[in-house]
Amino acid sequence: MADFKKHSAIRKRSDGVEFQEFYPSRSKPLLDEIDTMLAQHYGFTPQELDFILNYDIKYRLGREAELAG
Numbered sequence: 140m141a142d143f144k145k146h147s148a149i150r151k152r153s154d155g156v157e158f159q160e161f162y163p164s165r166s167k168p169l170l171d172e173i174d175t176m177l178a179q180h181y182g183f184t185p186q187e188l189d190f191i192l193n194y195d196i197k198y199r200l201g202r203e204a205e206l207a208g
Contacts, residue, residue, distance in 0.1 A: 142166045 146165035151157045163170075171192050178188040 142169045 143161055143163060143166055146163075147159050147161045149157055150160050174191050175188065178191065183191075
């Protein structure tokens with residue numbers, strides 16, 4: 140959560156309301172590191188770990204994001 144907070148921004152609307160905006164994609168390297176450690180702990184295969192690490196690219200963002208990245 141500290142990394143999420145580090146990669147956030149406080150925004151202020153024209154009516155004076157302040158809110159905190161989070162950018163979870165900026166924490167992806169840390170999340171990938173955590174997933175890699177958990178995969179080792181649970182004995183995942185390299186293919187299973189690849190599925191976890193690339194799920195967003197392959198299934199949420201579609202093929203276009205995969206080609207762009």
